Structures are given as C-alpha cells and as structure tokens.
Amino acid sequence: MAHVEDRWMRKKRGPDGKVEYDAKGKPVLERHPERYGRGKRWRLRYYVDGSERNESFVRKADADNRKDEVAADLLRGTYIDPNAGKVTFFKQAEEVVENRTLDPASRVKMRERLATHVYPVIGSAELGMLSRRPSLIQKVVKSMESGGLAPKTIEVIMAHVRLVFSVAIDDELIVKNPVKSSTVKLPKVVSKKLTPWTEDQLFGVADVLPERYQATVDAGSGLGLRQGEIFGFGPDDVDWLRGVAHVRRQLKLLKGGPLVFAPPKGGKPRDVPLAESVKVALSEHMRRFEPVEATLPWVKEDGKPTKVRLFFSNTLGRQVHPGTFLKVWHRALVDAGVVPKLAAGEKRDLVHREHGMHMLRHYFASVLLTEGESPKAVADWLGHSDGGVLLLRTYAHLMPKSEERMRMVIDGALRRRGSLSDGPDTAHGLIG
Structure with a gap:
C-alpha cells in the first residue's frame, strides 16, 4: 500500500500520550518541532518487493498523483525506481x-x-x-x-x-x-533536388584528371562505388570471366590520420554487375599502372594487418590518401568547368562541396533509374539496406513517367464500373 504523509505537521498528543481530537472527531495537528519548514513537505511511502521506498514533493497534489501512478505501475508490473534515473x-x-x-x-x-x-x-x-x-x-x-x-x-x-x-x-x-515528446520540434530539413552530372561533365572531369586516376571515374559511375570503396578496390575483387565486381572493403581515414581497410558502409559486402566498358577501362588501367600491394590494419588502428592488391595508387606507388586526392579532384573540377576557380585564400563553398566523388555514384543511379531499371536492384548494387526507400526519396524525380500508360491503366479500371455499357455518351457524362 502507498500513502502520503505530512512531514511538517504531526498529530498532537495530550499529557497522557494519547492523540487529541477536535469537535468533529479529527486529530488535532501541530508543527513538527524538527522538520517544520525544512525540505519538501509531502512524502509518499510505499513498498516494492518488501522494501520501503519514499519520494518527497512540495505539493500534496503532486504526491497524490504520484501515489496513483505508483499503484498503477505496481499493478501492471511496469514500476521503475525513480532513483534509477x-x-x-x-x-x-x-x-x-x-x-x-x-x-x-x-x-x-x-x-x-x-x-x-x-x-x-x-x-x-x-x-x-x-x-x-x-x-x-x-x-x-x-x-x-x-x-x-x-x-x-x-x-x-x-x-x-x-x-x-x-x-x-x-x-x-x-x-x-x-x-x-510533441514539445520537441526539430528544424525542418528541406531536401534539395539532386541534379546528376551530364555526360559532358562526367567525361570532362575524367579527361582532365591525371592519367593514373582517370579510371576512378569509370569505377564510380560504372559500379556505383563510394570514394573509399574505389580506393579499396583491387583486381582480386573482380570475377573477370563472369563479369562481376565484388565490393568487399573500403579505404578509410580514421580520426587523427591513420588509414585502415574496413567493410563497405553498412558492413555488408555486395556484388555489382561489371559492364564491358568498365571491364575494358580497368584492364587498360592495369596495363598502364601496375596494381600496388598495400598492407593496412583492419577496421581500427591496431587491427589485424590486411594485405590487398589495389587498382589505384599515388605517384609514390602507395595507396591513395583521401586528403591528398581531394586537391587533385578539386583541380579537375575547376579545369573541367564544373566549379569556378577559388580566389587566393577563399574556402570551398557549398557549390564546390556538392561535387565530390559521390557525384559518380549519383550518375550511376540516375542513368539506371532513368532507363527504367528496378529501384530495388539499383539499391542492392549501391549497398542500400532499406530496400530502396532512400533511393526513391533521392532519385524519384529522375524516374521515367509514362503518361500514355497511366491513361490506359485508369481507362481499364474505370470501364469495369460499367459506365460504358449504357451507351457511348455515358462516359462523357461522367465528366460533363
């Protein structure tokens, strides 16, 4: 049982030690000599698993409300000790x-x-x-x-x-x-419609990149790889006969600077069909730039050393550092006319940041969806784990719409209503 007691007042007792009552038969109260005016006045006392618990309140109404709440929670078995919080x-x-x-x-x-x-x-x-x-x-x-x-x-x-x-x-x-709680309101996120690169922009950037990096454009736009996945991608990840690219890892830059190999984003490897043009581009790249062996920790700085042959390397014959490559990429964006050249001391603004290597991935998705490919399949190839929900939010405005097919579908459905059976003019009557 739970009950609320007044910590400031107590029942008055006579010389014989017995409680005194007023004319209405109610106990006479007097100030407690030690507690009156100190701390919170009302105390709720109750038992949980044989142990007494108590909570103090300034107002009696709050103590009574908490009493009802505790009693209900104990009955439902959902009671939580307030001290735990x-x-x-x-x-x-x-x-x-x-x-x-x-x-x-x-x-x-x-x-x-x-x-x-x-x-x-x-x-x-x-x-x-x-x-x-x-x-x-x-x-x-x-x-x-x-x-x-x-x-x-x-x-x-x-x-x-x-x-x-x-x-x-x-x-x-x-x-x-x-x-x-409905009290907590977050600022509204206004989604900006994605504008994928044109072919001219894509090919323009590829043409002005240093030769050893030009095939990164083919890997990104032809396989939908993220930047880290491109630089963690190697010839042993390709099934050349079947035409399949196995996306097994990414090259990742940890806080503080160390590079590691890690699983693709989301932790799930995936397979992507390898188009003939991408296969040729990667083969030609290997002919001109021999794959490099890199040994890096797996996932964390002290992780298991992992040796991988990589398609792409820097001029020193080592794995590509994302921070260093960023300068190369931005120079190519300027040279290709995708973004304006920065003045001395000027920092990259939103326009410049929007044209990172992820634009290659956007190009991959937009081309496939525009041509009517299944959003579920594209989501799988991109490594989305939501079955295409994010994909549809991002690229829905790019997907093809067939006005004529829509008319045929609606006509077929409404004819079953029987409106046309009464004569040729009845259908017009529906809208007249």
Whole structure:
C-alpha cells in the first residue's frame, strides 16, 4: 500500500500520550518541532518487493498523483525506481557510445558530436529529470540552431540523443523518451533536388584528371562505388570471366590520420554487375599502372594487418590518401568547368562541396533509374539496406513517367464500373 504523509505537521498528543481530537472527531495537528519548514513537505511511502521506498514533493497534489501512478505501475508490473534515473545524461551516453556496435571512426564521430553540442547543455542533468522535462531537450535543439548547425546535422545529433534515452528505457532507468515528446520540434530539413552530372561533365572531369586516376571515374559511375570503396578496390575483387565486381572493403581515414581497410558502409559486402566498358577501362588501367600491394590494419588502428592488391595508387606507388586526392579532384573540377576557380585564400563553398566523388555514384543511379531499371536492384548494387526507400526519396524525380500508360491503366479500371455499357455518351457524362 502507498500513502502520503505530512512531514511538517504531526498529530498532537495530550499529557497522557494519547492523540487529541477536535469537535468533529479529527486529530488535532501541530508543527513538527524538527522538520517544520525544512525540505519538501509531502512524502509518499510505499513498498516494492518488501522494501520501503519514499519520494518527497512540495505539493500534496503532486504526491497524490504520484501515489496513483505508483499503484498503477505496481499493478501492471511496469514500476521503475525513480532513483534509477539519477544517472547523468553524460554517463549514460558515454556507456551507449562505448558499447554500441560501431566502427572506430563512427564511434569517434558520435562521441564528438555529443561532447560538442549536447553535453554542455544537458550532460550533467539526471535522466529521470530530463525524461519529465522535454523542454530541456528542446533547449539542446535551440542551442544547435543558434550555433548555426544545418537542420540535417541537428537531425543526426538528435538521433544520438534519442538512442541514449531509448537504451535507458530498455535498462529500466526511465519510463519515457523525452525526444519523442510533441514539445520537441526539430528544424525542418528541406531536401534539395539532386541534379546528376551530364555526360559532358562526367567525361570532362575524367579527361582532365591525371592519367593514373582517370579510371576512378569509370569505377564510380560504372559500379556505383563510394570514394573509399574505389580506393579499396583491387583486381582480386573482380570475377573477370563472369563479369562481376565484388565490393568487399573500403579505404578509410580514421580520426587523427591513420588509414585502415574496413567493410563497405553498412558492413555488408555486395556484388555489382561489371559492364564491358568498365571491364575494358580497368584492364587498360592495369596495363598502364601496375596494381600496388598495400598492407593496412583492419577496421581500427591496431587491427589485424590486411594485405590487398589495389587498382589505384599515388605517384609514390602507395595507396591513395583521401586528403591528398581531394586537391587533385578539386583541380579537375575547376579545369573541367564544373566549379569556378577559388580566389587566393577563399574556402570551398557549398557549390564546390556538392561535387565530390559521390557525384559518380549519383550518375550511376540516375542513368539506371532513368532507363527504367528496378529501384530495388539499383539499391542492392549501391549497398542500400532499406530496400530502396532512400533511393526513391533521392532519385524519384529522375524516374521515367509514362503518361500514355497511366491513361490506359485508369481507362481499364474505370470501364469495369460499367459506365460504358449504357451507351457511348455515358462516359462523357461522367465528366460533363
């Protein structure tokens, strides 16, 4: 049983030690000599698994509401000890980051985002208190908006915060996830329509790249590979007879500079059909630039050394460093007229950043979808794990539309309504 008691007042007792009553038969109350005016006045006491628990409140109404809540939770078997939520957000978040199945680079990035944008606002606050006050979570969002973060970046960071609270619920530390409250509003992400490169842009960039890198354009636009996958791709990953490219790894740059080999994004290898033109381009590239052997750690800096033959190498005969290649790529974009030349001291703006190597991947997807290829198949070749949902959001405006087919389908469906059986004029009557 749960009951609420008044910590400030007590029943008055007479000289004989018995409780005194007023004319209405109610106990006479007097101030408690030690507790009156100190701390919260109302205390809820109840038992869980034979042990007494208590919570204090300023208002009696709050204590009574909590009493009803506790009684209902105990009845349903969903009771959670309020003391469990005294863990700080920082402590819980760090445990989540440490125990989450992530590659080292993603772990570093997640911790970095939380430390920079979330911990300064709510890091020292207790989970229990935060779960009851979604307005404090909105404060985190407002802080990031004020700091100039893009809506998409805020969305990613708040996904981390949501995860921390979700794990806390699973661990029975709190009951509710405050990020899911209607009080918490994220800035609207306005999706910009993707404009793939034209053939002239694609071939123009390929033509002005140094010869040893020109086949990267064929690998990206012909196989849909990401930048890291291109530089982690080798001749032993190709089934030349069957015409299949096995995407097994990527070359990844970890925080702080070390290079490692790692699984493709999402951790899942995939097979991509190898078009004859891409096969020829890779074969010609190997004839002119012999594949190089590279030995790098697997996934993390102290990971197992992994030896791989690579298609692409730098002028020193080593694996390509993404940071160094970025300068080569940007020079090619300027020379091909895709982006304007930067003035001395000028930093790359959004226009320049939008034309990274991922434009090759976009070209691959857009060509296939425009020609009517199945979105599910394209998603598989790109390595999307959502069955094509992201693909459709990104490329739907590029997919072919058949107005004549649409008319035929609708006509066929509406004829079954029987409207045409009454005569040739009835169909016109439907719209007249």
